[in-house]
Amino acid sequence: MGFIHVLDANYGRTDPNKCSEGKTSNELSNVHCFQETSLRTMTVRCNGRKSCTLSAVNSVFSDPCSWTYKYLNLSYECRPLNNSDVISIHHANYGRRDFVTCPYRRAMSECYFTQTTSMRSRCNEKKSCDLDASNWVFSDPCYRVHKYLEVTYSCV
Known part of the structure; x- marks a missing residue:
C-alpha cells in the first residue's frame, strides 16, 4: 500500500x-x-x-x-511507503489567513495563531498523526471566525 x-x-x-x-x-x-x-x-x-x-x-x-x-x-x-519515515512539522497556523480556503458564508476577518510548537509536540517523530482542527485542541484565536488548520510538514 x-x-x-x-x-x-x-x-x-x-x-x-x-x-x-x-x-x-x-x-x-x-x-x-x-x-x-x-x-x-x-x-x-x-x-x-x-x-x-x-x-x-x-x-x-x-x-x-x-x-x-x-x-x-x-x-x-x-x-x-517507507516504513522508516516519520513526520517533521515545519509550520502550522490555526485560524483564517484568507477567504478562499474553506469558505464559510462570508468570512469577514483574518485572524490566526501560529501553532508550530503545539503541532510539533503532538506529531513530530510519529508515523501518523490524527487530531481535530478545533477550538478544543488549539483554543479560539478569533471568536466567531470560521477557522481551519494549515500544516506544512515532511516525512523524514
Missing part, C-alpha cells in the same frame, strides 16, 4: 468536449478556464494520504470563470 502524490491539477475547463453532456454551448465555450490554486488545494488536502475524496465544486476551489461548466483534471501517482 502506498500514498498519494499529486503531480498536477486544474479546476476549470480546457476541453470543449469533456463533461459536456446536457450542457449549453455557453457553458462549454470558455476553454481557457484555469484555477491557479488547484494544485495547491489538491496537494494540501491529498498528498501523503492512502485515499482522498474531494468534490470538484466552486466552494472547494473557488470559481475561476463564471458561467462556465467546470471539472477537475488531476494527475497523481501512488508512491510506496
Whole structure:
C-alpha cells in the first residue's frame, strides 16, 4: 500500500468536449478556464494520504470563470511507503489567513495563531498523526471566525 502524490491539477475547463453532456454551448465555450490554486488545494488536502475524496465544486476551489461548466483534471501517482519515515512539522497556523480556503458564508476577518510548537509536540517523530482542527485542541484565536488548520510538514 502506498500514498498519494499529486503531480498536477486544474479546476476549470480546457476541453470543449469533456463533461459536456446536457450542457449549453455557453457553458462549454470558455476553454481557457484555469484555477491557479488547484494544485495547491489538491496537494494540501491529498498528498501523503492512502485515499482522498474531494468534490470538484466552486466552494472547494473557488470559481475561476463564471458561467462556465467546470471539472477537475488531476494527475497523481501512488508512491510506496517507507516504513522508516516519520513526520517533521515545519509550520502550522490555526485560524483564517484568507477567504478562499474553506469558505464559510462570508468570512469577514483574518485572524490566526501560529501553532508550530503545539503541532510539533503532538506529531513530530510519529508515523501518523490524527487530531481535530478545533477550538478544543488549539483554543479560539478569533471568536466567531470560521477557522481551519494549515500544516506544512515532511516525512523524514
